[in-house]
Amino acid sequence: MLKKNEDLAPYTFTKTGGSADIFVIPTSHDLAARTIAFTQEHGVPLTVLGNGSNLIIKDGGIRGIVMYLDALHAIKREGTKIVAGCGAKIIDVSRFALESSLSGLEFACGIPGSVGGALYMNAGAYGGEISDVLIEATIITPSGEIKQLQKDQLEAKYRKSSIADKNYIVLEAVFELQLAESHTIALKMEELTTLREEKQPLEYPSCGSVFKRPPGHFAGRLIQDAGLQGHQIGGAQVSTKHAGFIVNIDNATATDYMNLIDHVQKTVLAHSGVLLETEVKIIGEDK
Template sequence: MNVKTLERDIKQFLEDADVLVEAPLADYTYTKVGGKADVLVFPRSYTEIEQVVAYTKENGVPLTILGNASNVIIQDGGLRGVVMILTKLDEVKVEGNRITAQSGAAIIDVSRIALDASLTGLEFACGIPGSIGGALYMNAGAYGGEVKDVLEQIVVITDTGERKVMTSEELELSYRTSILQNNNYIAVEATFILENGDQTAIKAKMDELTYLRESKQPLEYPSCGSVFQRPPGHFAGKLIMDAGLQLTRIGGVEVSGKHAGFMVNVANGTASDYINLIKHVQETVQEKFGVSLHREVRIIGDAPEQ
C-alpha cells in the first residue's frame, strides 16, 4: 500500500492535523535520531486508537506505538506503515489514594500530581523521562522503586482493536520487562494505588532524587537514557568506566564522561552511530571482564539503505 493511500485511509479516523506524512522521527525522540515515518498519527481518544489498530490489522499494515520515545533508538531508515504517538492522551485523575493516568502522560508529571495530592509511592519516578505507557511496557524504575510496586491495573487495546482491563499481576512485571513486550497490546491507561503521606516529606524525597539525577546524569545532551540492563553482580556503568570507555566516540555519539551508563548525542549523531557504539562497548566489556551487557534501550526501524 502506498503512502498516499495510507494517508487517505487513516484520515477517515483522525483529524487532518493529527496525521503527518514522511515525518522525521528525530523530531520526536530523546536521542534526536531516527528516519522518517510513512504516516505518523497522534490519536486523541481510545476509539481512534481502536480504529487505527483494526484498520492496520485488516490491511496488513505495520503499526508501531511510541510514547515519549525516551528509551528507544529508531534506525536511520525510519519506520514503515503507521507510527502512533500517544502523547496527546495525557489526562490524569486523582480519586482518593488512586491516580489514573492516560498512557501519553509523562510519568514525571504524574509523580508531581501525586505530590500535590500528598500521595506517596511515586517519588522514584520524579526523574524518569518517559510516558506512562513506556513505563508500563518496561516496568520502569529508579532509586529502589518501580512501577509494579504501585500499579493496580491498566486498560489495554488488544491486537484486534478491543478494550480490556488487566491487573498488575496479569502484566507479569519484572526487571525492565512486562507481558506487553510480547503480546502486541497497547496500554492506554494505568491506575496506581498510593498511600497518604506528608507533602513536605514527599517533596523532600523528590528534591533529593532530582538532585542525584541532575548531578550524576548527562541531562544537557540528547540521549536514550540508561543504555544497558544491570548485569547480575555488577553495574554496567562501572564496567564501562573500568574498561576505559568513557568519552569514546563514534560519529556524533559518545559514552558520557559524566555517567558511563549513558551515551549522548554530542554532534548531530545518527542511529547508526549509537548502534555501532553500543556494539563496541559490549564487545570491549565482554573481552575485558567476561560480562555480557544486554540492552535496556530498544532499537527499532529500518537500517539506512546503503
Template sequence: MNLIKGDDNLKTDVKAALNGIEVHTNEPLSHYTFTKTGGKADLIAFPTDTAQVRTLVNYAHQEQLPLTVLGNASNLIVRDGGIRGLVLILTQMNTITVHPEQNQVVAAAGARIIDAAETAYHAALSGLEFAAGIPGSIGGAVFMNAGAYGGEIKDVVTSITVMTRDGEIHTISGDGLDFGYRHSVVQEDNGVVLEATFSLTPDDPVAIRARMDDFNGRRAARQPLEYPSCGSVFKRPKGHYTGQLIQEAGLQGRMVGGAQVSTKHAGFIVNVDHATGSDYVNLIHLIQKTIWERFQIHLECEVRIIGEE
C-alpha cells in the same frame, strides 16, 4: 501500501480514511525521540482518545500495515532507515485523574510519568517519588517496568487498560501484569496501553516533595541531562555496575560519529554532534564487544532499538 514517498494525494486519502485524525507522512522520527535521531516513518498518527486509537488499530489491520506504538520515545533508538507502516504517538492522550477515596491516580498512556508524580504529590499521595525525574510516558514506563532509586512501576501499578491489535479493550491486573526487571506483559502480547492505575499511600506533602527533590538532585548531579540521550543504555548485569565496567574498559568518552559514551556517567550515550541512529547502535555494539572481551560479561540493552537499517 507504500507510503514511503509521502505523496500529497495519498496523505489526503489517509486522512479521509482516518476521520480527520492528525496524520503526518514520511516524517523523521528524530523530531520526536530524546536522542534526536531516527529515520522517517511512513505514517505517524497522534490519537487523542480511545476511539481514535481503535480507528487507527483497525486501519492498520485492514491495510495490513505494521503498527508501532510510541510515547515520549525517551528510552528508544530508532535506526536511520525509519519505521514502515503506521506509528502511533500517544502523547496527546495525557489526562491524569486522582481518586482520593481510593488513594489512586489514573493516568492515560501518553501522560508523562513526571506529571503523574507531581499530581500524586499535590494529592498528598506517596509512591511515585522515584519517577519524579523519569522523562518517559505512562505507557512506556509500564511497558519497560521503569524504575529508579529503589522504586519500580510494579510497586505502584495495580492495573492497566490495553487495546489488543484486534481493537478489543481489556483490563489486566495482579500477576497478569507479569512485571520483572524492565519487563511487563505488554512486551509479550503487543497490546496498546491506554491507561494505568496507581495505588498509592497518603503521606505528608512536605515529606513527599523532599524525597522528589532529593532524587532529582541526585539525577542532575550524576546524569548527563544537558545532552540528548536515550537514558540508561544497558541493564545492570548481576553483581556489577555497568558504568564502572565501561570505565574500567577505558571506554568513557569514546565516540562513534556524533555519539559519545558520557563523560559524566558511563552508562549513558549522549548525542554531542549530530549523531545518527547508526552512530548509537555501532557504539552500543563496540561497548558490548569490549566488555565481553575484557570481562566475559554480556551487557544486555535496556534501551529499545527499533526500525530499519
C-alpha cells in the same frame, strides 16, 4: 491527526532517526482502537510510539503507520488512586501525586518516559519500580480489543512485562498511593532529583541507561573499567559523567549510536567476560 513522511527525530530523546510513512496521533481510546483495527484489516505495519525516552529509531525510519500516543495524557485523582493516560509523562504523574499529597511515586520524579513506556518496561529508579504502585491498566490487544487487566496479569519483572511479550498497547494506568504530608514527599523528590542531576548527563540528548544491570555488576562500572568512558563514534559518545549513558554531543545519527553500543558490548565482553544486554529499544530500518 495524520501526517505523511513525518521526521521522527524530534519525537525521540536522542534526536536521531528517519521518518514515518504515516504518522497518526489519536485523541481517544476509540480512535486508537480504530487505527489498530485498520492496520489489521489492511495488513499495514504498525509501530506505537510513546515519548521516545528509551528508544533509538534507525536512520531508515519506519514503514507503515506510526501511532503516537502523546495526546492521551490526562491525569486525575480518585481517592488515593491516580488514573493516568498512556501519553502522560511519568514525571508529571509524580508531580501530580505530590500536589495531591499522595506518596509512592517519588522514585519516578526523574524518569523521563511516558506512562505507557513505564508499564511496558516496568521502569524503576532508586529502589522503586512501577509495579510497586500499579494496580490496573487499560490496554488494547493486537486485534484492537480494549481490556482492563489487573497488575498480576501484566507479569511485571525487572525491566520487562507481558505487555511487550503479548504486543499489548497501554491506554491508561491506575496507581494506588498513600496519603502523606506534602513537604515530606517534596523533600524526597528533591533529594532524588539532586542525585540524578549530579550523576546523569542531562545537558545532552540521550536515551537514558543504555544497558540493563548485569547480575552482580554495574554496567557503568564495567564500561569504565574497559577504558571506554568518553569514547566517541561519530557524534555519539559514552558519557564522561556516567558511563552507562550514551549522549548525542555532535549531531549523532542512530547509526553512530548503534555502532557505539556494539563496540561497547564487544569491548566489555573481552575485558570482563560480561555481555551487556541493551535496555534501550531499537526499532526501524537501516538507511
